[in-house]
Amino acid sequence: MDPAEFWATGDYAVVGDLWAQPGRDLATSLELQGRDVVDLATGTGVTAIAATARGARSVVGVDVTPALLREAARRADRAGVEVTWVTADVLEVPLPSRCADVVTSTFGIVFAADPAAALAEARRLARPGGQIVFTSWSATGLFGQVRQTLAPFFPAAPEPWHETADGIHAVAGPGARVSEESFVMVVESPERFVSLLEQHSAPIILGAESLGAAWPEAREQLVTTVHEAGEDTDGAFRVPVGYLRTTLGERTARARRS
Template sequence: MTETDKLFAGSIPKLYDTLMVPLIFEAYAADTAELVAGFSPGAVLETAAGSGVVTRALAPRLRSGTRYAVTDLNQPMLDYAATRQGNGANGYSGSSTGSINIEWQQADALKLPFEDASFDVVFCQFGAMFFPDRTGGYAEARRVLKPGGRFVFTVWDRIEDNAFADEVTSAVAEIFPQDPPRFLARTPHGYHDIALIRSDVSSAGFTRIEIATREKTSRSPSARDVAIAYCQGTPLRNEIEARDVNALQAATDRAAQVIASRHGEVAVTGKIQAHVIVAAG
């Protein structure tokens, strides 16, 4: 992972939320919200919340009086998430959604600003791949969990099992054959080995670890929307523009062409696959 992999700024947060979220994140967000709410927690911590897709799904499911802390390392994404939640532009002073008090706070998942044993559930949807020290991040989650608490997180399976990401990566490589941008393969889809995940979680001190692999279908109104989502709504954009500031449109066009050739121009669907991990102990 590079430093640019963590840059979600400028127009990326809005494009990410309006295009990437419905494309690949919403279906898993609903599952994560159901799983977390099923533990009936009194206090929940979300790390790497991004634009808040799980926050929006989970908040209505939590019982009255639940403490819900929502964090992300990236301030622009957190700002955007707060506005989408309906809590105003900053939303960091304990604004409420119904009877749930949401605390918005910028925080590093590897150095959480919370006391030991503060939460019943800590969860992170598709953020662990970005941790520079995954075992350290998992240990931090364990530190702030109450006895008997659960740590829930999801990571993408290998890029070959995620059709659109794989096709976009191949298409953009045609534009830069000498130095192909590898963000999608390197980071979002670079942490997929189940044995390694289990080892990392165990090394953080968890003794009960369950891992399930779940396949879903990604849907989009058009091949072009998919191309824009990946090329302009993720840090892949940073890699493209770093190679040629004028090449973003050409890369997006080529990605749209490749996707259309395999899935059609409109109402496109593709396989996505991810691992869901629940750890305790």
């Protein structure tokens, strides 16, 4: 299955909104005023739209899935911001070299078929002195735990490179600066969260289909994992979600304000 078909499975917009906060936080933390930004594997455009709102001179959102870009365009229109949307794989972006001061990707390029090539493309797009910043799920965060829960059911699946600092350094180089970040995801309940994944998340939809009769057992373990990671508070289920942020390049991210 090619990447466009894969990510068109289900409705990423529904589940992606549950973990959209890191994309907004990424844009807020960077000095973007008057700068040119390219957001790779932009999905529904969360980071790209936030970057435009932060005063970027220009923003280009790139994604391989047309349906996601159509949703991103609708969201940009509602937000009253202008973003250029480009349909392309992150391995071959039809933009000129050195066109961006900042290249971002929120839980995007880390899932490329060839991550080293995707990072090489990001470097090609960045100007000298520019910055590349991307996020990935961590081994100890909720989505790392979800993967580990399901791993015994998929013994042939490779270990992700992007869940630890050592793995990131092995692919991105020793100069990559990796920090641990987190946000709080709010869902109705662990059961409801897993149901949303079953209905709308491409990896879970396709994984469940491949497991067939074994899926109910995997699903039960998944619900337990989510339940143990969070707690009920004020009628909602809140889960702290850890992730990693990696920075390549010279510019220093603006310190977050308390």
